């Protein structure tokens with residue numbers, strides 16, 4: 001069991017600074033940059049080969065991956081993160097389709113009602129599109145600070161032979177920073193899609 005550690009103050013400052021810059025982008029620009037990032041992602045083999053794909057609903061200026069669904073191939077199914085009702089700091093993934101009903105979670109982010117029948121274990125996903133605040137050129141990710149994604153995908157750290165799900169950050173270029181210190185619990189990203197590039201970290205995944 002890992003003791004709870006507060007992030008160093010410089011991390012908190014960086015988080016706030018980038019969140020502010022992101023939220024200051026005019027909405028039309030956010031939409032345009034998000035659309036370019038969707039294009040970069042959906043033209044990748046890592047996307048076309050994935051069947052079960054997690055997205056997220058953007059809040060407070062986060063890059064918007066929702067239009068990924070418009071490029072869906074017939075075999076693809078989409079999921080959204082739901083805070084575990086067991087309050088263990090993990091995410092569940094619930095199917096997102098035309099019949100999905102939503103409620104607000106404690107961070108005021110809409111999430112599907114967690115219905116077991118429509119849920120999927122994190123380890124059964126093929127590709128997870130992840131929100132983030134900052135990323136660097138090695139795939140280190142800084143999120144909102146809840147540790148939700150790191151806890152949920154911690155199984156990828158203990159068994160390096162586990163390649164799935166592939167983790168793909170979704171972001172504006174302004175969120176790239178030169179270096180983030182990787183903490184012991186951090187699960188690195190395999191790739192990031194932004195308006196300018198599709199970054200792949202580490203070794204080739206296919």
Ligand SMILES: Nc1nc2c(c(=O)[nH]1)N(C=O)[C@@H](CNc1ccc(C(=O)N[C@@H](CCC(=O)O)C(=O)O)cc1)CN2
Pocket residue numbers: 056057058059062081091107109131132143144145146147148149
């Ligand atoms: N769109 C989106 N959905 C997501 C995440 C995310 O980062 N973005 N998450 C990624 O993990 C999970 C929710 N985690 C979150 C963690 C903190 C805050 C947040 O707003 N924190 C406040 C301060 C803390 C508080 O209100 O208690 C803040 O940052 O101002 C939001 C979501 C699951 N869903």
Ligand SMILES: Nc1ncnc2c1ncn2[C@@H]1O[C@H](COP(=O)(O)OP(=O)(O)OP(=O)(O)O)[C@@H](O)[C@H]1O
Pocket residue numbers: 002003004005006007141142143144145146147148149150151154183185186
């Ligand atoms: N596998 C884990 N087990 C226990 N605690 C963890 C684990 N992963 C992260 N945490 C805890 O979560 C807290 C927040 O971590 P961090 O600041 O890296 O979150 P984040 O990646 O920014 O958030 P999020 O994934 O929710 O966007 C840390 O204090 C850390 O101790």
